Structures are given as C-alpha cells and as structure tokens.
Amino acid sequence: MDRVPSPSGKSPDRYADAWRKGAWVSWVLLLTGVVPAFLIWHRWFGSRTIVLTYHKITDDFETTPEIVVTPITFRKQIRFIRALGTFVTPSRCLDLPARKGMRFVITFDDGYEDNYTNALPVLREATAPAAIFLISSQIGNEGFLDAGQIDEMQSHGIEFGAHTVSHPRLADLDRDGCELEVRQSVQEVEAVVGRRCTLFAYPYGKPEQVGEIAPEVVSNAGVELAFTTINGPITAECDAVRLPRIGIRECSLVTFAARISGVFESRAMRFLKR
Numbered sequence: 001m002d003r004v005p006s007p008s009g010k011s012p013d014r015y016a017d018a019w020r021k022g023a024w025v026s027w028v029l030l031l032t033g034v035v036p037a038f039l040i041w042h043r044w045f046g047s048r049t050i051v052l053t054y055h056k057i058t059d060d061f062e063t064t065p066e067i068v069v070t071p072i073t074f075r076k077q078i079r080f081i082r083a084l085g086t087f088v089t090p091s092r093c094l095d096l097p098a099r100k101g102m103r104f105v106i107t108f109d110d111g112y113e114d115n116y117t118n119a120l121p122v123l124r125e126a127t128a129p130a131a132i133f134l135i136s137s138q139i140g141n142e143g144f145l146d147a148g149q150i151d152e153m154q155s156h157g158i159e160f161g162a163h164t165v166s167h168p169r170l171a172d173l174d175r176d177g178c179e180l181e182v183r184q185s186v187q188e189v190e191a192v193v194g195r196r197c198t199l200f201a202y203p204y205g206k207p208e209q210v211g212e213i214a215p216e217v218v219s220n221a222g223v224e225l226a227f228t229t230i231n232g233p234i235t236a237e238c239d240a241v242r243l244p245r246i247g248i249r250e251c252s253l254v255t256f257a258a259r260i261s262g263v264f265e266s267r268a269m270r271f272l273k274r
C-alpha cells in the first residue's frame with residue numbers, strides 16, 4: 001500500500017534516526033563482544049524463538065524506504081540466520097522447541113509482489129518457510145501478489161494470513177468496523193488460498209494501534225496466531241493473539257546481528273534507551 005508508515009509507528013524520519021543510532025551502537029556492541037556473547041549464549045546454551053517482520057524485498061527505495069530490504073541484504077540475512085539456527089514454520093511458532101538453540105520465523109506484511117519475485121528464490125535456496133499477511137483488498141492489484149503467485153508460493157511451503165481488508169488502525173474502529181475488517185479479510189484470504197486462515201497480523205501493530213477489541217475479534221474469527229510489531233522473542237508466556245516480532249529494515253549485517261541477538265531487549269539496554 002502507498003501509505004504504510006514505519007512499522008514502529010514513529011514517523012519515517014524518527015524511525016530512520018533510531019536505526020542510524022542503532023547502527024553505531026551495534027558496532028560498539030560487536031567490538032566489545034556483547035553481541036557475540038548474546039548470540040553464542042542463545043545458540044549453544046539457551047533457547048530463543050524470534051519472528052522477523054519484513055515488507056518489501058526490492059532495490060526500489062522511492063516510495064517507502066523504511067519498509068524496504070534489498071534482495072542482496074535479504075539473502076545475506078537469511079544465510080546468516082540459517083548458519084545460526086533453524087527455521088520454524090510460522091503456524092508452529094508456539095510449539096515447544098525440541099532442543100536448545102535459536103529458531104527463526106520469517107514473516108512479510110502487506111503481500112507485495114516482490115515477495116514472489118525477489119524473496120521466494122532466497123527462501124527456496126535456504127528451504128526456509130515463511131508467512132505472508134495479505135491486505136485482502138489488494139490481492140491481484142499492481143505491485144501486490146495475485147492468486148497464481150500465492151498458489152505457487154504455497155506449494156513451496158509459504159503460509160498466508162490476513163492483514164485486514166484496507167489496512168486501518170484497528171484501534172480507531174468500533175467493534176462493527178473492526179469485525180468487518182477482520183472477518184472479511186480472513187474470508188477473502190481463505191477464498192484465495194483454499195484452506196483455513198489461522199494467521200493474522202495487525203496493521204501497524206503497536207498496542208495503541210491494535211487496541212483492546214481487535215485481539216478478541218481476531219480470536220473469534222478463527223485466527224489462532226496473531227502478530228503485533230511489539231519487539232521481543234516468543235516465549236511460553238506469550239498471548240497467542242498478541243505475539244511479538246522484530247522488525248527488519250535495510251541495514252548492515254552488524255546491525256542485523258545486534259537486532260536478532262536480543263541485546264536491545266535486555267534490561268540494561270532498555271534502561272539506556274529511556
């Protein structure tokens with residue numbers, strides 16, 4: 001969609017600013033050994049499941065640079081996490097891990113056509129499952145996935161979920177409006193994919209944009225797992241209809257490593273960010 005603000009809900013400028021600062025901090029955390037220590041801990045001694053949020057995989061930064069990752073960067077990131085841990089099918093992300101280590105769930109919001117042209121080849125190369133959350137009114141429109149592409153992607157292990165009909169902030173709607181957006185999108189996604197739609201992602205996804213009603217409406221619509229953009233790992237305490245994710249945008253592998261290491265969610269970093 002044309003006007004998708006930054007996944008964080010901040011204005012694009014502030015969001016870019018936060019990532020620029022994060023890039024510097026990431027280098028410091030790498031060189032001081034903090035990020036390697038976090039990764040080594042999760043890889044060999046701990047257990048960590050994270051869901052990554054992508055949008056567009058393209059070289060075109062023209063319209064919405066804050067939601068773009070280039071195909072080259074995407075391939076590097078997927079190869080990096082394949083070396084570091086295992087991929088988990090999105091619909092199985094709450095299953096208890098069989099063994100220790102890092103587990104990654106790949107998701108894409110909005111259903112852009114470049115997910116088929118640019119992301120699918122990389123995912124196939126790594127045999128990585130993923131989920132794509134479709135804005136149902138956009139299916140088949142220019143720049144978005146069509147039914148044929150969705151069908152082909154399903155045959156390669158890609159799951160599809162709903163992302164509302166028109167991408168509103170659900171918190172701004174009353175119950176009727178919210179139900180319409182959720183139920184209709186779930187039905188439209190089911191019609192296209194030919195199976196039950198049990199996955200959902202909230203547009204924008206921060207608590208104040210999701211609101212109180214939407215998780216209940218989503219649950220009543222038959223959705224089993226719903227994803228926000230609240231930062232954090234998947235844990236046993238997670239609410240299945242308010243699952244956290246980690247947003248990814250174009251960045252160096254150093255910043256990416258810091259993002260997935262969990263260092264930014266640590267108590268010390270949260271204190272420093274205040």
Ligand SMILES: [Zn+2]
Pocket residue numbers: 004109110163167202203204
């Ligand atoms: Zn979206």
